[in-house]
Amino acid sequence: MLSRRAFVVSLTASGALLLAPRARAADAAWSVADPPGSTELGPWLLIAPDGATTIRVAHSEMGQGIFTTLPMLVAEELDCDWRQVHAEYADEARNRREDAYGSMATGGSHSIRSSWPTLRQVGASARARLVAAAAKRWGVAPGTCTTENGVVRHRASGRSASYGELVREAAAVALASEPALKPRSAFRLIGTSVPRLDSKAKCDGSAVFGIDVRLPGMLYAAVSLCPVPGGRLGSHDAAGVMSRRGVKAVVELPGGVTVVADRFWRAMQAAAALPVTWETGAAGHTDSAQFAAMYRNALDGELAVARRTGDAEAAMQGTVVEALYEVPYLAHAPMEPLNATAHLHDGMVEVWVGTQSPALATTLAAGAAGVGEDKVVVHNCFLGGGFGRRTMNDELVQAVIVARSVGAPVKLAWTRETDIRHDRFRPQAAIRMRGAVAGGEAKALSAATAVGSITRSLLGRDPGPVEASAVEGLANTPYGFANVLVRCRLLNTHIPVMYWRSVGNSQNAFAMESFVDELAHAAGVDPYQFRRKLLANRPDMVRVLDTVAEKSGWGTKLPARHGRGIAIHESFGSIAAEVAEVAVDQAGAVRVMRVVAAVDCGTVVDPRIAAMQVESAVVYGLTAALYDNVTIRDGTVTQGNFDTYRVMRMADTPAIETYLVPSGRPIGGLGEPGTPPAAPALCNAIFAATGVRVRSLPVAGARLGRTI
């Protein structure tokens, strides 16, 4: 049975676009066939008579390369011809009906880790069925057949058949038991760098992101949302814009209003011109200084214990060091602003959106349309960046409400300003660290954090006194302090918070790795050697630390006002260490010259894609640490575009060297682990260059110039 899938984002390995998206735009049903004559071997894969192999990807491609690396896991065991592989999204609706794919959410650097055993088994099973079909055809034992590049061979008789020839018979084969997986020594694809399956489409303009979806008769919606998150629409004057060219409707939303027009530009102009008043309540009188004081003061109040090892307070003997670290709210700011397209027809709700969670998108769309989840079809698209933001598709809810109201397909898109001001942010936090050193050694560590709860903000649930993401990177520190106390206080403001690349590790690694540096200096020990000693019980981390020290030339002389900083952090199952080298000029301007990263993710699927993820995570972490600060005035986010929420440019980007030092540990994640060490490595380098310790991010707010 030919599987018919709507909206296939797929490429052949050679890069030819299999199905032209713009040709499909005219197809009202959005119903497109997979390669002609293809036969399914289970829900994950299809093989065409010519051998073209379609592998379904159950996670979201937002840059991390899983449209290539997940198919590699299948193809490794399948022994197909990689040049004939293309990828397409798995169907969430089918997953609901058949539980075919497991969780399709993308986050927590989990895609490869969670797919590592299952997708290899998918490939091995399909291969075994193809072999069984060939063996039956030839009347030989399956064990006497071999496979290579999409062909089954029986050497003794010289017979061979391609997967394309065998696939219909293979589909009828039921295996008595699941075949064993290859030993690692037999890998031919895993561990090599293959051309990304999405490169060609992303270089010729044909890749379809959510914002590129077009439907016949589609209208466009632009939003005007209450500038104070959680506030309500007071009044609006639709008559003020209805006479504008192309404007079709003004539709109220929870917390805002939207203008619908026949073109997006017209909708956007009208939404900006629409007279509105807002009800903002007490939140409208808050600002960042109040929040900073609230988080700082909370550290002197009641705190919940997240970890207690030994007696940290009793062990605060010798040289006691105390430092307060503060971090701001941060926006995700993916390059593609949030957007979604919705089409309600025939009792169905069909939506197109770049989402990190098709299951949650289904729930949101069903709720907004007032239908059962079985009436929703979510078409995922390429994500123009996610970084956590596209886990909760607020824009999708709005698109469905508007499409339902106007009775036509609607593409709703946020402007950049809306995307930044109505983000769900990385929480603001204050983190107080105390520690003691004596005789050159660390004796005790006490950490306390006051931070917003993501559980409360995102899910509306009571998180209890401690939330794992609030203390990750503190409570589970791998450092061998004999006495550790980690406490927290969860405090939310009206500013919504959510997962931001590396989540709690982003602020906690900054505090921990800056503070370990402070302890090293207090102990009079080199920061690299100090860490090495504290990690004596973690030879795996020492290996990564040694690699980054060696490759960065740690300890070699640098010019005046240049400095190196080192940091190491374990997160998402991987270890990442970074050395940043900076130059700080007399006026205090910081230039990052070079970053050397060493990473142990257990097993590397594709070294080039792995290195790209580390580079990306470093740039993301440096950008935030150097420049970014979401500040609140009158309850409103003051930043709105890339002029006030700065993104690192080519000219600011350091040389980045990545060394992958995989060990035998279980396979780890890679989308996030490179981010947490970036900020502390940077600030430790600034200290080495200037003697100034940056304890409040971003660095842009610090005074690093030479005073005369």
Added chain:
Amino acid sequence: MVTLSVNGTQHQLDIEPETPLLWVLRDELGLMGTKYACGIGLCGACAVHMNGVPVRSCQMPVGSLAGVAITTIEGLSTAAGRAVQRAWVEHDVAQCGYCQSGQIMAAAALLAANKAPGDAEIDAAMTNLCRCGTYPRIRAAIHRAAELLRG
């Protein structure tokens, strides 16, 4: 009526002349490779060529473009453009890919004017933003494209 030449095709469009070229390309002509990301000319995701010169289409009122030739990523066919696209694929520059049409248009224009740009010239010409941080690979791919162009 507004007259516009895009990728060698003339268009007569009944549209407000102040509409930015970006939205005309995307919503009137269906050329979706040119992206919206900031709308204020800062990020370069909407870069196209105007008579071969890179411009930010979100800042170009369509009524001001009579008599000029616009080229988008879909119509990029110069030697420099082809070399850049080939180098981009060779180096697997793209991650999320959203900004890459604009990056490629900027790089193609740079290489059309300068067959062997140095790093400082690349820094000066490549002001487009990329949130995935593909800059080191963009730089390497520009050097590779220059090599391809020199044969």
